[in-house]
Amino acid sequence: xxxxxxxxxxxxxxxxxxxxxxxxxxxxxxxxxxxxxxxxxxxxxxxxxxxxxxxxxxxxxxxxxxxxxxxxxxxxxxxxxxxxxxxxxxxxxxxxxxxxxxxxxxxxxxxxxxxxxxxxxxxxxxxxxxxxxxxxxxxxxxxxxxxxxxxxxxxxxxxxxxxxxxxxxxxxxxxxxxxxxxxxxxxxxxxxxxxxxxxxxxxxxxxxxxxxxxxxxxxxxxxxxxxxxxxxxxxxxxxxxxxxxxxxxxxxxxxxxxxxxxxxxxxxxxxxxxxxxxxxxxxxxxxxxxxxxxxxxxxxxxxxxxxxxxxxxxxxxxxxxxxxxxxxxxxxxxxxxxxxxxxxxxxxxxxxxxxxxxxxxxxxxxxxxxxxxxxxxxxxxxxxxxxxxxxxx
Numbered sequence: 001x002x003x004x005x006x007x008x009x010x011x012x013x014x015x016x017x018x019x020x021x022x023x024x025x026x027x028x029x030x031x032x033x034x035x036x037x038x039x040x041x042x043x044x045x046x047x048x049x050x051x052x053x054x055x056x057x058x059x060x061x062x063x064x065x066x067x068x069x070x071x072x073x074x075x076x077x078x079x080x081x082x083x084x085x086x087x088x089x090x091x092x093x094x095x096x097x098x099x100x101x102x103x104x105x106x107x108x109x110x111x112x113x114x115x116x117x118x119x120x121x122x123x124x125x126x127x128x129x130x131x132x133x134x135x136x137x138x139x140x141x142x143x144x145x146x147x148x149x150x151x152x153x154x155x156x157x158x159x160x161x162x163x164x165x166x167x168x169x170x171x172x173x174x175x176x177x178x179x180x181x182x183x184x185x186x187x188x189x190x191x192x193x194x195x196x197x198x199x200x201x202x203x204x205x206x207x208x209x210x211x212x213x214x215x216x217x218x219x220x221x222x223x224x225x226x227x228x229x230x231x232x233x234x235x236x237x238x239x240x241x242x243x244x245x246x247x248x249x250x251x252x253x254x255x256x257x258x259x260x261x262x263x264x265x266x267x268x269x270x271x272x273x274x275x276x277x278x279x280x281x282x283x284x285x286x287x288x289x290x291x292x293x294x295x296x297x298x299x300x301x302x303x304x305x306x307x308x309x310x311x312x313x314x315x316x317x318x319x320x321x322x323x324x325x326x327x328x329x330x331x332x333x334x335x336x337x338x339x340x341x342x343x344x345x346x347x348x349x350x351x352x353x354x355x356x357x358x359x360x361x362x363x364x365x366x367x368x369x370x371x372x373x374x375x376x377x378x379x380x381x382x383x384x385x386x387x388x389x390x391x392x393x
Contacts, residue, residue, distance in 0.1 A: 005142070005144070005165060005168070005352070005353035006159065006165045006166070006168035006170070008026055008144075008155075008157060008159075008170045008173055009026050009027050009028045009101070009104065009105065009106070010026045010027065010028065010029065010170065010173050011028070011029060011032055011146075011155060011173065011174075011175050012029065012173060012174055012175070013026060013170055013172065013173040013174075014171075014172050014173075014183075015108070015110075015169070015170070015171045015172065017110065017190060020110065020111060020112045021109055021110060021111040021112070022109070022110050023107065023108060023109040023110070024107070024108050024170075025105055025106070025107050025108075026105060026106045026107070026108070026170050027102065027104065027105035027106070028101045028102055028104075030102065033098040033099075033101060033102055036094050036095075036097075036098045037094070037095055037098045037099075039091075039094060040090075040091040040092065040093070040094030040095040040098065041091065041095060042091070043087045043088070043090055043091030043094070044087070044088050044091030044092050044095070045091075046087055046091075047083075047084040047085065047086070047087030047088035047091060048084070048088055050083075050084045050087070051081055051084035051085070051088070083272065100122045103120075103122050104120060104121055104122050105120050106118065106119050106120070107120075108169050108170075110133075110169075112133075113132065113133055114130055114131065114132055114133065115130070115131050115132075115133060115136075115160070115167070115169055116128065116129070116130050117129045117130075117131065117166070117167060117169070119166070129166065129167065131162065131167045133191075135162060135167075136160050136161060136162050136169075136191070136193065137161050137162065137163070137193070137194070137196070138161050138188070138193045138194040138195065138196040138205065139158060139159070139160060139161065139171065139184065139187045139188040139191060139193050139194070139195055139196065140158070140159050140160075140161040140195075140196040140197065140198070140203075141156075141157070141158050141180070141181070141184045141195070141196070141197050142157050142159075142197070142198055142350070142351075142352060142353065143155070143156055143157070143350065143352060143359070143361065143368065143370050144157055144352050144355070145352060145355060145357065145373060153175060154175065154177070154370055155173060155174070155175055156172075156173070156174050156175070156176070156177050156180045156368060157170065157172070157173050158170075158171045158172040158173075158180070158183055158184050158187055159171055160187075160191065160193075161196055171183075171187050172184075172187065177337070177367050177368035177369070177370075178366055178367060179365070179366045180363075180366075180367075180368050181211075181345060181346075181363050181364065181365050181366070181368065182365045182366060184211075185208070185211045185212070188208055188211070189208060194206070194207075194208075195207075195208065195211060197346075197348060197350060198350055198351040198352070198353055199348050199349055199350055199351065200349040200350075200351065200358055200377055200380070200381065204348075206346075210223060211345070212345070213345065214342060214343065214344060214345055215344045215345065215346065215347060215388065215391050215392060216341075216342065216391065216392050219388075219392040224388060224392065226385075226388055226389050226392055226393075227385060228385040228386055228388065228389035229385075232382070235376075235378065235379040235382045235383075236379070237251055237252050237253065237375070237376075237379060238250070238251060238252065238375075238379060238382075238383075239251070239252050245319065245320070246317050246318060246319045246320075247317075247318040247390070248315060248316070248317055248318075249315065249316040249318070249383065249386070250313060250314065250315040250316070250328065251313050251314060251372075251375065254310075254311060254312075254313060264310070267303055267306055267307065271303055308329050308330060309329075311329065311330055312327050312328065312329055313327070313328040314326075314327060314328070314371055314372065315327075315328055315333070316371055316383075316387075318387075318390055321340060321341055321342070322338050322339060322340050322341060323338065323339050323341065323344075323362060323369065323387070323391075324337075324338040325337040325338065325339075325369045325371060337367065337369050339362055339364050339367050339369055340364070341390075341391045343364040343365065343366075343367075344362060344363070344364050344391055345363055345364055345365065346361070346362075346363040347360070347361070347362050347363070347384055347387050347388050347391070348360070348361050348363070348384065349361075349377070349380045349381055349384050357373050357374070358373075358375075358377050358380055359371060359372050359373040359375075359380065360372050360380050360383050360384055360387070362387065371383070
C-alpha cells in the first residue's frame, strides 16, 4: 500500500485548535540552523585565512622553523591550497543550505470545514491550496529519522492524513517522545477521525475505544495475540542473553547505510584537512594561534565523537517491570529511554514512509521507544513477537 509522507520542516510544532479559525506555520527553527551556520562560517573563514596567509615562508617566524635554504627541498604531497578551497566550499555550502532551509515554509489555516495550505519554496512563488476537511482520512502517528550533523535523530510526528502528500497537515512534531501517544489520541478525538499508523502490514486503523488500553488488556480481549515460538531460530544478526534478573537483546554487528558512508566521507576529508592544519608552522606563531588551537581541538573532539556514534549499537534490556533502551558505544553504554511494561499500549513494526525504513515501536501514553531502524523486516517481526510475549506473560 502506498502511504505518502509530507516533508515537514519543523522540529517542534503544536497546532492549537482551541480557537477556530486556527493557524500555524511549519518552518525550520533558527535553533537548529544556528550551529550549522556558525560551523560553516568558521570553516569558510579558516579556509580563507589559510589560503591568504598560510605557508608564508617569508615570515621571519616561519623562517625560524623552516630555514630559507631548506625551502627548495620542502615539497608537500598535496598543495595545502586544495584543502583551503575545500574548507571554504563546504563552509559556504553549509551556510547557504541553512539559510535556504529557513526561507522555505508552509502555513495552515483551519476554519472548521476547510484547510487552507500555503506553500513557499526557496526559489518559487507562494502557492495556496484549499481542501475540504471531509477528504481527510484520519490522524496518523509516525516516527521520522532526520540527520543532525553526523548523527541520526528521531522526530515524532502526528498529522492529519490525506492521500495527497501536499495536503497532509502537521498537528504535532517533537524530537521528544514524551506524551506523543496522548497527543495522538487527543487530535483523533477532536477531529472524530480514525487513528492511523504505518506498519509492516500497511496503514493500520486503531479504534479510538482501544487506544487507552494496554497491551496486556488488549491481549485479554483478543486484540493482541501471543504467537511467539520459543523454538524458532534466532534471527541472523541478533544476540539474545538471559541474565539473572534480565534479558538482553542486541545486534551482533554494526549495520551501515548511506548516511554512514556520507559521514565517513566527511570525516575523512575534515580529518585530512586537520592534519594539514596541524602541520602548518605559521599558524602556531601568528596572532591567531589561540583560536587556531581552539579550532583544531573542537573539530578533533567532534570527529572523535562522530566516530563513537558511528560505531554505536542498540540494546533492549528487558527487566521484570520495564524495558530499557540503551546505546552501546566502544567503551561504555548509556541509557537512552525506558518504559514500564504495564503502560505499554502498542508494540508494532512501524514504517517511516519518507525513508521506507521499518523499526519496532514500543509505545505508551507518554513515551515511544524506536528500536532497530536498520534491521531486516523479518528480524523486526521476530522482535515484536518476542516483546509481546514478554510483556503479556
